[in-house]
Amino acid sequence: MVELDYIAQIRSLVMAGKAEGVQRVIKNALKEGYDPKTLLQEGLMTSMESVGTKLINNTFWIPEVLLSSRAMHAGLHVLRPCFKAEKAKKLRVVIGTVAGDLHDIGKKLVSIMLEAKGFEVIDIGIDVTHEYFARAVRHYQPQVLAMSSLLTTTMLEMERVIKYLEQVGLRKDSEDLVVMVGGRPVTEEYAEEIGADLYAKDASEAAHVAADYFREQCLVS
Ligand code: B12
Incomplete structure (x- = not known):
């Protein structure tokens, strides 16, 4: 009906x-x-x-x-x-905790939940600078870049990374690379303000939000 x-x-x-x-x-x-x-x-x-x-x-x-x-x-x-045949390929996520931030427990949980949904996850660690995020995107060619931040001071790094990716031509919009952000101080409003495409408040929501996004693009079933 x-x-x-x-x-x-x-x-x-x-x-x-x-x-x-x-x-x-x-x-x-x-x-x-x-x-x-x-x-x-x-x-x-x-x-x-x-x-x-x-x-x-x-x-x-x-x-x-x-x-x-x-x-x-x-x-x-x-x-x-x-x-298209490439639908069968796994979607790749590069995930890291932003520069100045050493928290990684939440990021690991997000990785596990994304893997459980069928994503390939490459964890590039903690205290990741904007240059290193860009290098990882160039090297691994992921569909998603996920950033974690647990401190109100370091969450500002997320915007820096997004701007830098644009500046070096690695992302014009979500068609090139989907940016997902999260972590204790991060809100949906903040995610929108800095130009991120996806936000989730916890690991299980992160996996759902990412899977829904790509289902809408018909890239996962
Ligand atoms: C454990 C911990 C630490 C450990 C970290 C160990 C580790 N390997 O991660 C240690 C002791 C190292 C630490 C250090 C510090 N910490 Co600390 N820490 C915590 C604590 C107690 C728990 C964090 C945690 O692991 N939670 C459990 C996980 C499962 O939850 P989560 O991290 O929030 O992740 C979930 C979501 O946020 C979300 N998520 C997370 N990442 C991502 C990414 C994406 C893409 C998405 C979609 C979702 C998402 O999904 C996750 C799973 O559901 C919190 C307090 C708290 N209750 O959160 C303070 C806390 C985060 N720390 C705090 C502070 C201040 C510090 C220090 C500055 C302390 C100091 N004076 O030295 C240092 C900073 C060090 C640094 N440079 O990073 C403050 C931050 C305050 C603020 N507003 O900025 C907190 C809130 C404590 C407090 N109430 O003051 N910390």
């Missing part, structure tokens, strides 16, 4: 030419575990058939067709990774 709702929403958004809406609905459906093939065939394909029929019947004109086609392509962009 809910699946039908998603399909109906995709169809009406494609017909209305709403590209962002189509992407949002497809991502939500994937996050809830719906079959990408159904979303493609029942949602996107059939809408374009209806668009074609409307064009023939003169109830749709070329500008409307172009808008619908743009919306369909936006949807395809989200679904494309679902049909």
